[in-house]
Amino acid sequence: MSTEQVSLPLRSSSVAVANRLSSHPLSPLTAAEITKAVQLVQKLYPASTSLQYKAVTLEEPRKAELVPYLHAEHNGGRKPNIDRRAFVAYYIRNTDKFHEASVNLSRQRVENNFRLGPGVHGPGDAEEILLVEKVALEDEGVKAEIAKLKLPKGTAVISDPWIYGSDGVNDEQRMYQCFLYMRDPNNPSNLDSNHYAFPLTISPVVDTVQAKVIRIDYLPTGSDHDVKEPEPFEIPPANEYSPEHQQLRTDLKPLNVVQPEGASFRVAEVGETGRVLEWQKWFFRVGFNQREGMVLYDVRYDNRNIFYRMSLSDMVIPYADPRHPFHKKAAFDLGDAGAGVMANNLKLGCDCLGSIHYLSAVLSTDKGEPWPMENVVCIHEQDAGIGWKHTNYRTGMAAVVRRRELVVQSIITVANYEYIMAFIFNQAGEVKYEVRATGVVSTQPTDVEVPWGTIVHPGVLAAHHQHIFSLRVDPAIDGHNNRLIYEEAHPMPRSDFNPHGVGYTVEQTLIGKSGGFDLDVDSNRTFKIQNTSSRNPINGKPVGYSIKAPVFQKMLADPDSFHHKRAEFADHNIYVTKYRDGELYAGGKYTNQSRGGDGVRAWAKRNENVADTDLVVFVQFGLQHITRVEDFPVMPCEIIEVAFKPVNFFDKNPALDVPPSNQQVNQSTLLSEQHHQPSLEAKVGEKGEVCCSSKL
DSSP: OOEEEOOOOOOHHHHHHHHHTTTOTTSOOOHHHHHHHHHHHHTTSOTTOOEEEEEEEEOOOOHHHHHHHHHHHHHTOOOOOOOOEEEEEEEETTSSOEEEEEEETTTTEEEEEEEOOTTOBOOOOHHHHHHHHHHHHHOHHHHHHHHTTOOOTTOOEEEEEEEOOOOSSSOOSOEEEEEEEEOOTTSTTOTTOOGGGSBOSEEEEEETTTTEEEEEEEOOOSSSSOOOOOOOOOOOOOOOOSGGGSOOOSOOOOOOOOOTTOOSOEEEEETTTEEEEEETTEEEEEEEETTTEEEEEEEEETTEEEEEEEEEEEEEEEBOOOSTTGGGOEEOHHHHTOTTTTBOOOOBTTTBOEEEEEEEEEEEOTTSOEEEEEEEEEEEEEEEEEEEEEEOTTTOOEEEEEEEEEEEEEEEEETTEEEEEEEEEETTSOEEEEEEEEEOOOEEEOSSOOTTEEEEETTEEEEOEEEEEEEEEEEOTTSSOBEEEEEEEEEOOOSSSSTTSOOEEEEEEEEOBOEEEOOOGGGTOEEEEEEEEEEOTTTOOEEEEEEEOOOOOOOOSOTTSHHHHHOTTTTOSEEEEEOOTTOOOTTOSOOBTOOSSSSHHHHHTTOOBOSSBOEEEEEEEEEEEOOOGGGSSSEEEEEEEEEEEEESSSSSOTTTTSOOOOHHHHOOSOOOOOOOOOEEEEEEOTTSOEEEEEEO
């Protein structure tokens, strides 16, 4: 495979824009700004007070401030001054005292600092998770339970800490539920052994304030809730996924991605951390933060406003096993940990192909120190087949254009799972958000087959589970006063006008109030964001973008369950709310052992007007993962995507000006014969007569 790393400047007009934005309000915090924010917060306490930082990130400006700034920036006007602020979430270390602070970096002061109420818990962090692993494995009680398994000498036991979850039973304190595994005892030197093939029946619970094991659970392995003490472990065979353990295929020929003239996209650095991208009439900024990972701002096509902000807002993975302690397994990976902190360092030639540009980021450690993260976003182009084509069968002339896409991608690892997440732009004014789920299924020990999971290896159960995502879309379709409608196709009744019963019509329904809404496949219900003050010059209809979201099975947990209460986004395909600053996370700001009530479902219940105003759309999508043997030891990618397509936004196909595909450019090695069908044509003569003739 051929790959290269590229760094290209913007065109001169865009360089001028970038230069004017050397300290742009949307640029992520720099290392110096993180350090300063932490220093200002630390000064609120005695020097001996140790703080544990959960997030030190950009506090985005109020929209009322930023919209005039962006307008002036794109139109050459005078930009208003906007103070830079940092959002800081932290604990007083070794306590349950959780705080939020807003730090004005421009004025060098803490503007707000307050302790959050009981039952509000911050996310995990890397140092804390490592500490929990250590606490669990060094506990004498846990060691005694492991000894009952009579494992071979030298066996390495692994702890996977999970956020404790919620069930309302003595779960007020912040805890981790640890699931234990072991590496292949027959190959103890293999540090990359797939320990998920060797789940153990012991599950310690760790209190994070005391940093101690407060309980040891036994896991049920039968078809009921019964548990038993650990017994001598019957060791199954290993089941490895790494290439050195496979007999690799030998008939796969190289497929190189070569761009001899380099990439068509351009990237400009705005200060230390800001990035502006330009590609095929697209223009947008890329941010990166601890929780959401990638964030796109100010998305424009040919200098027309389309989206103010786009990001993955939340996700939840609820599991199907109803037994303790599995009944609490519902991972909110963004809120419980963060897509930013879990991002991979992407490898040239492996995670992305072609001419690659990488973006790095600076986040913060639990001590509040800057944490450089290299290559967390890769940007590249890809060929996606034919973009459009038509062959005039009468002449044999074929017009064909390849579909080129720009991919802005990040990959996160959440213990066992990987998610490959990408914004994908094309030349027809369309945007997709794609998620590929892969990695290793979460496993547990079992003695029998059960209806809530699949045995994927001897003695190993992979419980069924759902993956439900929420994409937050803050639209700005030719401006910020937008509306959400849905269209449905309905058959016309038989009548004198429709005597054969084949007619059908499309009806539109305006969504006037905030709420949750669902797709309906039978009526082809399609949601569209429109701007009624901007009309298409051809048909006079409002300009807009449609939302092409896949149908999925929504949250299966009972409406009164904690799973359902906490995952406020998981019960509808679409939520629409009136814009309010700070309402970014569909599952609520803090999901760790949350109770619900402060996410998108609660916001939608305000029943506010969302017609022709500043609104926000949350698009839910997901998959029902009924596990199978083929998902182990590592699962093939499951691909799901949401697409946003222009509807009456342009006056014609916006990809008409893409250069045609031809052999001189593509340099393919085999040509098909030209397709030329025989045809008949009619010509009008001098006297108006019509004659037909055959053509080959």
